[in-house]
Amino acid sequence: MEGLLEDPAQDIKRLQRCINDLISLLALPAMWSSDQPSQIVHILLDALLRMLSLDFTYARLKDCVAIVPIEILRIADSCKLKVTPQEIGGMVSNWFEGDGQKPLPSMRDRFRDKEFSRLPVPLGVHGEIGMIVAGSGRADFPRQTESLLLSVAANQASTAMREARLLSEQKRIANELDQRVAERASALGQANEELRKEIDERKKIEERLRESEAALQRAFNEIKKSEAKLRQVIDTIPTLAWCNLPDGPNEFLNKGWHEYTGLSPEESHGWGWQVAFHPEDLPPLMKRWQELLVSGEPGEIEARLRHYDGVYRWFLIRAEPLRDDAGKIVRWYGTSTDIEDRKRAEEALKASEREFGLIINTIPAMAWSARPDGYAEFFNQHYLAYVGLPLEQLQGSGWTVAVHPDDLDAVAGTWQSIMASGKPGEGEARLRRFDGEYRWFLFRANPMLDESGNILKWYGTNTDIDDRKRAEEQLWRSEAFLAAGQNLSRIGSFSWKAATDEITWSEQLYRIYQFEIGVPVTLELIRTRVHREDLTLLEKMIEQARNGRNDFEWQYRLMMPDQSIKYLHAVAHATRDQDGQLQYIAAVQDVTARRMSEEALGKARSELAKVARVTSLGVLTASIAHEINQPLSGIITNAGTCLRMLSADPPNVEGARETARRTIRDGNRASDVITRLRTLYSKKDPQPELMDLNEAAQEVTSLSLSELQRNRVILRQEFAEDLPPVRGDRIQLQQVMLNLLRNASDAMSAVDDRPRELVIRTERDDGDRVRLSVKDAGVGFPPQASDKLFEAFYTTKTDGMGIGLSISRSIIEAHHGRLWATPNDGPGATFSFAIPCRLEGWASGGTGVNRSDPATNAA
């Protein structure tokens, strides 16, 4: 420590300065205007630094708030110390650890190559505020006065800081308080607000409550009104209504009830109403009433109620329970409805139903009824008896079991469409009889409608149409056959009403005429087709028809659009139709093909005849050669003989004369043969001419004589003398005769035990015909082969072609004749042909042949 008396003037200055400093220090608080401790410290440290000419001043504050103490460091400008507060802090840290009771010593140590003296000064009584450290490089630091100054400064500072703290505390508290108040105020405000809102709500609710109360009141009034109305209604409705208590007795009866029964409310209240019921009906009524009370279920019963005038009428009593929310019955409500009329009507209905049922089961028809939806309800007795099934089995759709399986779908479909259309309808199907047999029935259904046209029920009958159906089927079949037959045979048919000219054609006739099927047919139309040349014939026919001729047959031609010609053959028959009108039924056949083939056949036949002639010519060639060679040979031989005779010595003149005579005779013979042959085998075409059959036969026999003789056939000719001339082809007929002769001769070629007799005979045959027969005594033939003989290629000869007889037959048939064979009584057979004297209808134009009128003869 420095001594006080070193320099009294300096000391006085120092003390003055010290007092000044003290005064300054004491004036410091005026500068500490804020409440920030750090600012106070800053000012303090600056002041100290100046005042004491320190090198640095450091302060450390224990802030109540912050965990890290505040450290402030002021370094004098003259001191070139670069140091942080923290470093200073670190230096003096050990000081802080004390409790601050003891005064802290100063220290001097080196720091950054300089020696410093540091004096810590606590802030606060016990250093609770912090600490100040003054540092100086002066060696005499700190002097007493400096320490004193420091302490005073520290005290000042502490006080100021304490005050500041207090102030800040105060402020803080005040702030807090303010805040709290503010919060509280706002909270209060909010609560206030809410309260206000609640109050508003309440007010509104109250408002509404008032309103609903008013409404309720109004409603109540309304109810009261409608109750009154209801009462009025209940009393007005024309039904008897009542209300009973849950245990049974009556509470209320409406006006109608009273008026009807004539009982007063007092009389009928409770159980009094019972007297109004018919004594017979009361027990069951009561029993039922008890049942309802017990069961709690709605119910009804019929009973007679007495009118005030004593007459009982039937009523339907209906009761319904009224339950509360808990389900307990609080009341029974009911109506009693006058059903007397209905009951009467019901009985009448029952009676009429019985009667109806009787009728429906008696009428001789099968009847049924069904609901609008098709559910079958009723089948009468006949129906049940027919199908042999009970009603229950048929109801609904059970009746279908009796329908034939093949018809079932159709019937069901028809029934559906009838029901859908709502109109009467019918269908056909087979129904099975009790014995299993199916018969055809016609089902007819009729709807029964109410006034608005709705269907109440379907009624129907089934009619047995089995016979008709079978007849229909047969008819259909026969019509089909007819049509097919007509088509096949190219026959069409037509009917013609003479009076009205109404003409009906079959399909085939349309085809024949080549008109479109179905086109109405008139005489005009027909005329367009008939061949020009046959038109007059047609007119003649029509006229005769109108005049009532019975039967027609005629042939005519059509000229088709393509210019081809059709030959038609028509047969008509007059009948009377249902109305008694004259009607012609006719069949028309297209004979074009036949005519063509006939012509072709005719041509072929003559060709064949030619061929046959040629063939038999070949066969005959041998015999021709034979025929001629014989006389030739005779000639030559005789001539030779003649020469020799004349050359003899002496000449045999007589003999020569004889041979010459023979020569001439033989020459004639040969010539004869040739002539005959020429006649027979001339190349002329067959021409029908009037000829004498005997003559022709004679020629043939003459020609065949030698051959027959060679075969030892004895020929006998029996020609009728009065044989009329026939029209025919001479050559062809002679061909036939030749064939027959040859056959007869061949048939006897093996006969030795009897004469080979051949008889050729001509005679008149009945019906204006001429017959020629060739009878032999040959091998004959079995009777059943009589037709087979004439078949082509049938022959018993080993070298025969078998065409002779078939050609012969066709020749004869072309002459409109007949060729046949019969076995003889004795051995052999007789071949005969008969041809008409005159031939008819050969012309290819239209010639009418009237069968019923022999006087008419068209040729």
Add this chain to the structure above:
Amino acid sequence: MDALYGVEHYFVMEFHQRSIATERPLLSVVDDDESVRESLPDLLREFGFAARAFSSAEEFLASDSVGQTKCLILDVAMPGMTGLDLQQELRRRGQRVPVIFITALKDEAIREQALQQGAVSFLYKPFSDTALLEALNAAVQVN
């Protein structure tokens, strides 16, 4: 003709010489044709033969000429027994008679058959008398 006559004459003379002691040789003609039966025997007689005519093979067989005939002139086509049948019959009987066939029908098969069965000749009508004479010579040669 003269030359021919000469040849014929020679043959006839031969026959005469041979048969001076005997009658003329018998020739039989069998034909169903009348003109043949008329004309042929005369010609044969002119040749210097005796001739008999028959209308059928059966007639011939039934006659006594069967053994006597030196040569048979035979038609083929006849009713009943034909010429060929007769030929066969004679062979069956062992009658060795030369046969000359005459016929109007030209049938090769029959001709063949006839020749095979030993016929001397087969002539077609009409035939010349010379042809017949040649055939007769052939028949005689055989004899």
